[in-house]
Amino acid sequence: MADHVASTPSPQPDLNRNRLPTLFEVLSRRTLPPVDLFSFYIYMRDQQRSVDYLDFWLDVAQHMSLCRHYVRELRRSVLVGTPEPHDVGSKRSSAILESLGDMSHPAAGPSMYATEKERDQDAQMSAYLREAQQQQQRPGTGPALQPDSPPQSSNDRSNPHAARPSPGVSGSRDVTTDSNSPAHTVARQDIRASAEKILYTFLLPGAEREITLPGSITQDVTTAIEEFGRDDPEVFDVAKDYVFQAMERDAFPGFLRQKALGNLIPPTLILRLIIGLVSMFGGFWTAFVLIFLNESRRTRLWVILPFTVGVYCLASYQYSLDPILALIGLSEYTPFNFSRVREPYVRKLLMQRAVMVLSVTMLVDAALCVLFVLVPGKRL
Structure with a gap:
């Protein structure tokens, strides 16, 4: 971008603003x-x-x-x-x-x-x-x-x-x-x-x-x-x-919506959608194989890994938010480049949404794991 004459001095940010900016x-x-x-x-x-x-x-x-x-x-x-x-x-x-x-x-x-x-x-x-x-x-x-x-x-x-x-x-x-x-x-x-x-x-x-x-x-x-x-x-x-x-x-x-209610950008969201779908497919495939091989419940607990990755990535895609990044105060502005969340009201919003997304992720992940671990096995 071309250099040009600067504008008037930048006003101080309003750190007490309890709303989204205009x-x-x-x-x-x-x-x-x-x-x-x-x-x-x-x-x-x-x-x-x-x-x-x-x-x-x-x-x-x-x-x-x-x-x-x-x-x-x-x-x-x-x-x-x-x-x-x-x-x-x-x-x-x-x-x-x-x-x-x-x-x-x-x-x-x-x-x-x-x-x-x-x-x-x-x-x-x-x-x-x-x-x-x-x-x-x-x-x-x-x-x-x-x-x-x-x-x-x-x-x-x-x-x-x-x-x-x-x-x-x-x-x-x-x-x-x-x-x-x-x-x-x-x-x-x-x-x-x-x-x-x-x-x-x-x-x-x-x-x-x-x-x-x-x-x-x-x-x-x-x-x-x-x-x-x-x-x-x-x-x-x-x-x-x-x-x-x-x-x-x-x-x-x-x-x-993208910056105050989420912390991811579209290219990263698409990548997470792909990883989430692949992980979920891998989790279901592994779970059914272990069930039909009549493996022990302890062995079937390994399905928690692909299910956790899959549910986490799909939840991040759905809410345009990576809850872990939000909890540590980071927001993505270009692919895999992050800036610190410094706007107080936005930081509070992202923290609240991060807790909600993590709760949903753990609930769905736990339900899937319980379902495929406790279901009786039957060797074909």
């Missing part, structure tokens, strides 16, 4: 494994086969963070009086910047989860970016604040970059966040490049990773960026909300 909490990195953003990315890639939707949402959220960082730096320059005279072309723009506040949102998210204050700030920020862009494009008019010359007190103009949750890394998936330091200054052309990258990667017909959206949404975004030159965050709002609702409706319930 999709927004997962996307804003407020959850712990196995229901964290990294695990959701793996699920969208391997099981749902629609990781492009998640990448689009993350790119748009980080575009919002990029814009916030850019405007925050401009606002700071206005408040401390550092801009050069030619950098301020509009008192209205300066007034907008001063009225924005610190924009310390915990995370960029869908509009339905934003507070009224956040919506107002984001709307003012988008209005400022549009006005600055229009003034830059208007002949004979200088920009409100020079978009391509962000304020800085250092010669370091490098952009903050961090990797999106990557399937190739384990442990913490916290992404390096942006900073208010001069070393993390953002230029206006970075915002424009970010908007165009999203358009050309996900939205245009025939794009490299084109996602399916209603035609009207795609057309509106394309027109706004290509014809009107917009790059403010509001240009993606409708598309971002549509993708969020689609993931929340179609993908997230399956993710919670």
